[in-house]
Amino acid sequence: MTGTASEAARALLAADNILILTHRRPDGDTTGCAGALCRGLRQLGKTAYILENVELTRRYEGLIAPCYAPADFVPDCVVTTDIADYGLLTDNAEPYRDRLDVVLDHHRSNAMAAPVRVVRETAGACAELIADVLDEMGVTLTADIAECLYIALSTDTGCFRYSNTTPDTLRIAARCLEAGVDGGEINRRLFEVKSWPRFQMERIIFDTMEFLMDGKIALVIIRRADINRTGADMDDLDSIASLTRQIEGVQVGITITENTDGTSKISVRTTKEVDASAICAKCGGGGHLRAGGASLSCGPDAARDQIVDAARQVYAESELA
Template structure:
């Protein structure tokens, strides 16, 4: 059966009530905005949606939530039974492993995503790798299900699209992306407020961080590969939160001649998060997959438990190999 129709059939079942909606850990605009869209989509079918997240919400995205649409913790919903559970913008279950037991409690499990490394882990898998974002896929579900948009759902879905396309700069943007965005904008949400909140509210601390992180910049492969690092010591000195580092890798990618950027960030102990971005045709998802991660051709990442210097050496070696060196 068609996966999109299968989800509609389930949501149309009047005997079902509760729907679990799961963004991925360390949430970004795409996963959160898509969850908001899905909240209103299931509401159209007279279902109660529960967005469950144990992580904090990035400060530049908190405006998307209010008393009606909010993120609950696992503890707040542990007493509930879920007829449907939906994983949003997650290529694999480890991206929401702290809530995996909740996901598995859903009688029907759904996976909505656009990552080419998706592992198709659910009963219903709505995966479109050509889509610019998961928000774009959810917007198409509204149309496929004859579900009317409202200001709130349109705002969330637009936020999902505009953040995952880098304000429509990235190559994942396609003509359909603009067509969908036009329809969302026509719903009349506060376009200026959205852009100011998301893109024009950087903290003073984040600007300090940029200066300090740029000091760690190293170039490899004749300037085609840039590596930046954020150590435990620097995080403590600047009193940073996890989300203060969002967007740093994009700044480095803008350097002339750089085709691949690697950002290594300390998490805890020897655990580090590696984020990679690329220009042109370099597929960073292949590198991430080799380190048991995943993502897109031009945006991917993984977590690894090793010393920061060893991580740098291994990734640079992998990058050099792909460049044929």
């Protein structure tokens, strides 16, 4: 059961002091949605804030950091944006866990409860829903609100490249450009410019990439020593697991990251021929059809052997079937 954008708008219009929550490891969608909603509510004369998110990276800082709630803020309405599950609430959101008023999301798996709960599964970005809620409330799409929405839309759809991009994604982005957003400059910053650490990490990755099974499997190990040497941080390593799958003929891209404690994080990306979650399940992990993951307590080289075996098994099984 999902509500409508106009129900959400009514609930928000009935409130005076609104607190907006974002999810752990905040991305462009959760921060863009929160930033747009907060600014829109303020335009209507409401007192609105965003709860601080300590995991915020510099990439999305401007969207929400200027709107952080003071410590003594007492909301009469708590809203979540793009948060699929209670486990994705930040630690400081714990007091609001059982008193959420409005849930706004687009994840099919959404497991949050609230009097008003709107989950638009068809949306490429949660920002499509937020745009409708803002329209329903009568908010004017100013340049600052449009910039938040645009960043949410573009980051969640690979800059309008992925199959989750909808006609609505594109039409709302068109309105954002009309509202004064400099899409070219934003996209250059978000999608084109490689930081020095990122550039060096990519160079290492492409130089050490290993190909198996006639190039159907590509495998990369991201070693802690390289991360330390290049000074790469979370932003620099963002979506680095997708690099393996970019090469012609690769069906299974495996990225093994050596954690600080010497254990291994495995990310598997596949094309439509292979089930990523089936491969990861053999190593105690899981995921979706085209993207899966697993955590192993061993080091990256032992992890390599396990996940390669798992991939080979999945291939063997599918050939038997």
